[in-house]
Each structure stands twice: as C-alpha cells, then as structure tokens.
Amino acid sequence: MRLRLDRSKPVPHPVAPRRVAVTDIAAGCGVSRSTVSLVLRDSPLVNAQTRARVQAEIGRSGYVYHRGAASLRRRTSNAVALVVNDLSNPFFAEFAGGVDAALAEAGYVLLLGSTGESPERQHAVLASLIEHDPAALILSPAEHSEPARLRRLLGGRMPVLVFNRALDGAGEDWDFLALDNRHGARLATEHLLQQGHRAIAFFGGHRDSSSCTERRAGYRDALEAAGIAPVPAWLVECTPTRLEAARQTGALFARDPAPAAAVCYNDAVALGLASGLAARGRRAGVDFVLTGFDDIPEASVSTPPLTTIAVAPRERGLQAARLLLARLGGDAETPRRTVAPARLVVRASSQLPQHPILLGDAS
C-alpha cells in the first residue's frame, strides 16, 4: 500500500463555486471586512449595534469561518496531529479517544494517522500530516523508528510529544510520556512471589523492543530483591499476539525444571498462553498462574479473569494532549519526561483456588 503524496489529484472535481466570505458579509451590512473580522474574533473594539448587525448577517448567510485562511494569515493552527500504531488495538483506540476529548474541550481539532508499526508508513503519514501545519504532534512511534530521520522530517517546527516508546536521540526538546513498564512488571512479579511462587517465567514480547526490555527489567528487579536468580531458559520470546503466544506455550516447558507461573509481556500474550495451556491439559489459574499487562477489556471477562497491570490508556491520552496544550501555551516548566503510573489489578488468573500449591523450590 503506497501513499500517494501526489499533489495534483486530490479533487478532480469541477471547481467549487466561491463561498460566502467576509467580503460578502461586509457588503451585506455595509461595513468593512476589517470590522467583520473583528466581530468574528470577538474584539471589544466593535460598537454593540455594529456587532449585532454583522452577526445577524452572518447567521442569515450561512457563513462558515475559513480557518485555513485565518491560520495562513496569522501563522497559527488549531489542529493537533496524532499518529498511532493502529486503532484496531484497543490500547491505542482508548488513547486516541482521550487525546480527542482533551483537544475538543480546548477547541482544537484532531488530525489522525496510523503507522501499522511500519517506519516507512510512519514517514509517509507524517510527511502528509505536517503539510497541514498542525500546531503540535503526538507520536507513538512505530517499532524500529529511526530517531534521526524523524528529527529531520519534523525539524523543530512544532512541539512534539512521544508516547509509549522511547526515541533516544531525537532531540531534547521533545516531550516523552512513558508508561511505567519496569515498575508494572515488578508489581506483577512481586504479586506472584507473595503467593509463594518462585519458579516464575517471563513470557512473550521481543527483546529488542524497549517496552519488553523494561518489563523484563522489572521482573528481574523483583526476583533479585527476593534473592532468586533468574533462569535464562524461562525468558521466552514471542510476537505479542494471542495466536503466537498459544503456539509458543511449549517453549515454557522445554527445560527441566519448568516454571509454574509466568509474568506475560501483555494481555494478548497471557490470553494466548492460557489457551495454549488448555490445549496441553493445564488450566490457567488452577495449575499454572499468570499475569498480563495492559488491562484490555477482555482481561476481565476471560476464563479465568486475568490479573494484569492497568495503564489507563484513555487517561494517558488526556494527559498527553494536556501536556502538549500547556507547551503551546508557553509552559516551559514541566519536565520533558513524564512516567505514568502502572497499577496492579488482581483477578483469578494469578490465584490458585482453595489449596494453593507452592511450586518450585519455595524456601
């Protein structure tokens, strides 16, 4: 799917008729265009009766303010661009919903693009969006993004907030809103430790993704704090989809001793693991415990319901938009890096029913 950045074709239409413009309003009520403009922008300079006449004419004529023209002249914009991975992913959909809500409330408009995790597509989408001169950009970078290339494309044109995935070296002046991956994974691991488990794997994700690295670090933190040496064979990689996780289930049990619990990279992986276990005659939450990450809607209705780490993506969206709006408002105080809290949500998948069996070499 190639993006056409072709400028010749957007509308092969017969040219539109001239629209109602300030000129028409001015003529319609015998004032100058300047006066109409002042009325539009609620200037206190205009005489009340003049204002009323102009407003009546505006109502009558079906006039629509042309923001493009105003932005061109004033060199400002009330659009904010948001680029995410994919709206089919509820995490990003919720995030986008939060961004949208905060922007609408502030009178801004949202320009949306998606990358589908492809740096090429990301480049094309951003190139297309910046032509619309957004006042700011919120970017959840595709995996394998090149910070320097993004920097070159976006320049210092506008405030940029990077979400979710670090973009090291892209520039000190870009904001970064991070999820607390490390702490979240630590919470999940500690929760399993507290229930007496010691043979705990880390399942899913790709080592070269920053969020996976961070979550693994949190897992290791918790194990080390408990005096447990991580078992390398218990770090199982897999593409973070349900299907792949189900397929990779066997890898968890390839070596002896096998783990009896797993901190999963995310909820999709955890749900896949649960069905992979079922296929091998084991039951999640009964003879194997696990935790997820994200708290997607399915987590609470799956069987068993999934213990997971909630990151409140909608709240992150609100937060991201507000942070950026504050920058637009001239705020130079707020630190560039914000880490959003992660919260443990305990459900049945991590709790053995009735007679908890302590597995592994519990001390």
Next chain:
Amino acid sequence: MRLRLDRSKPVPHPVAPRRVAVTDIAAGCGVSRSTVSLVLRDSPLVNAQTRARVQAEIGRSGYVYHRGAASLRRRTSNAVALVVNDLSNPFFAEFAGGVDAALAEAGYVLLLGSTGESPERQHAVLASLIEHDPAALILSPAEHSEPARLRRLLGGRMPVLVFNRALDGAGEDWDFLALDNRHGARLATEHLLQQGHRAIAFFGGHRDSSSCTERRAGYRDALEAAGIAPVPAWLVECTPTRLEAARQTGALFARDPAPAAAVCYNDAVALGLASGLAARGRRAGVDFVLTGFDDIPEASVSTPPLTTIAVAPRERGLQAARLLLARLGGDAETPRRTVAPARLVVRASSQLPQHPILLGDAS
C-alpha cells in the same frame, strides 16, 4: 464539557517565524515562483534540468508544502472529516481504522471528532470541523440527532456519508451506509429455531433506536416464518451495556412460560445476560442459549464463546471511505443507499452440549 469555538485563542504563542516558502525556493535557484509551483505539482511543462535544480533546492531547504495555502487558492481540500460516537467502543475504533486506511492510501488526511452520543456535542464538533473545510464527511450520527438541524449546519457544501443510523429527511443527496440489522437478527433467530428452540426472547436495546427496531423486525420475521407468534413479554428493553443487561436478567423470567433462549440486541448485552444468568444459577450455553450482535473481540474469548452476528466494522470503514472518494471523483452512478451484509458466527453460547434439550412447545 463545553466546546470552545472561540477564535481568539488557539495559540497564545509568540508569532512563528516566516517559514520556507515557494518564494524562497524560487530565489534560491533563480527561477520564478510559478516554476517552483509547477515542479511541486509535477507538471510536465518544466524543463528536466530546471526541475532538478528546483528539487535539489527543495531538499536542501527543508521546505514543507503548505496545503492550507494551496487549498485556499485552488478551492479544494484533501482532508475528510469523520465523526463517530466514541473511540473507546471497539466497533467505532475498527470503523475509524478502516476509514483511516482507505483515506491514507488515497492521499487524504483524516480529521476526527466524536460525539459521545450527544447531539449538542455533535453540533459543536461538526461546527468546528467544517471550518477546516473537509472535502467530505463521514458521520455516524448520535442518537436523537435532528436531521434538519444537521442539514442546516452542513448545507450542501460537501459529500456526506451517514453510517449506521438512518437520518431520515436530511437530504436525498447524502449517502447512507447501513448495516443489515434486520437480516442479521433474522439469521440469529433462525439459527436458534433450527436447533429446535421456540421460546425465544429478544433482549436489550431501546425501542426508539433505529437499530433496535430493525433487529426486532428481523427477529419477528424469523418467528413468523416459522409460524410462531411473538410473545410481547419476551421483548425486554435495556440500555445496551453489560451492567444493565445483567441487572435486567430477571425481567426475562418474570412471566410464565419463561423463554429458554434469547436473541440479544448486541454482544455487550449478551455478555451481561450471561453473567446475569450465572448469578441466578443458570449457565449460558448449557441451560439457556443466546446470541449477540457485533462480534466484538470479547465474543470469541468469553465463557461460553458467543454466537453472534459479524458486521466487520473495519471493512465498513474501508467501504465508507471508498464510497465517498468515488463521489469526490465525480461518481454519480452508485446508489445512495448501501446495505452491508451481516454474517452469522456460530459459537458455543447457542449450542446445547451433548444432549440438546428442546425447550418450549416444540411441534
């Protein structure tokens, strides 16, 4: 949450420095602005060497095409506005994802807004979006929208496609992409009938919403075709959320004889009903069967997995965008009303295990 349509404040910034514009490119390589413009738009009129020089200068200078200015002059736009209910709803998130993909492929950009089912918010959001002069609009109307008011606001300015909810009387020139609610509900009902059930309720939704009316009609169609008279007490209304559905479960069993099966308004309602049944000691898919509508992601992982009607929201998004792009391209052939197919997805919730018990007065 009031929308500010205030025009004075979007950017309280110090004014931006002048950007690199065609004038600079022209000066930078000793040609006129006209020539630069022709190069930008890939005109074949330009001499190959001149073109090369101009392109080199464009690359060097970090020039970014200003679509706002071009659109102003040409009276065109390559933005399309999309207004949905709420991105937190996976149905709309998927739909928006499809719209986005089709638009991006065609070189268009997406302006997104959401109504949260409020006609007031919808009005404000649309008023804000049209100031950005979108080439077309895709609108999934909020419940209780007033067609005439929308018509007044939007005028005949641009092609409009209404999705999902009929907007009668808004204008013959607007496209309408409908889901086949009636046929979908009929399929679900027939599926239950084929398994021998006759005591089938219709559960959830509000009578005054068009999609509920249509789905009820499909339910009635199937019953009547099977020679069964609908029992009025088996039409149970409830707000289509999981929680409300769980609360209303009792209403299904208020009268004797009680139904032993239900066609639910949507998946959320069906899942709520399943937990409401559990709370009363009945098990969905074991001693009560049910179907949903939408095929949300949870449907396949719930317990039991939910038989439902798939409407493929992402495909609807692609379809909506393509339809509108065709209109922009001058297509006058395509009929104004399109009905998207609904497909039955059979899972365990509608199938009694092992020994199907025929309930009600099976003939």
Next chain:
DNA sequence: CTGAAAGCGCTTACAG
C-alpha cells in the same frame, strides 16, 4: 518552457 500579476479568505498594523 518561464515569468509577472492577480487572487483564494482571512488579519493586522496604521490612519482617521
């Protein structure tokens, strides 16, 4: 094949 001029719809000093 290239350039000078006008204009899209708005706003902003600057006069009055």
Next chain:
DNA sequence: CTGAAAGCGCTTACAG
C-alpha cells in the same frame, strides 16, 4: 470605533 492597504503561501490564466 471603522476603513484602506498589505500580506500569509500558494496557483492560475495569460503573455512572451
């Protein structure tokens, strides 16, 4: 308090 003039960045006839 109001108006005439210039200009944001682009494109489009029209000459040459």
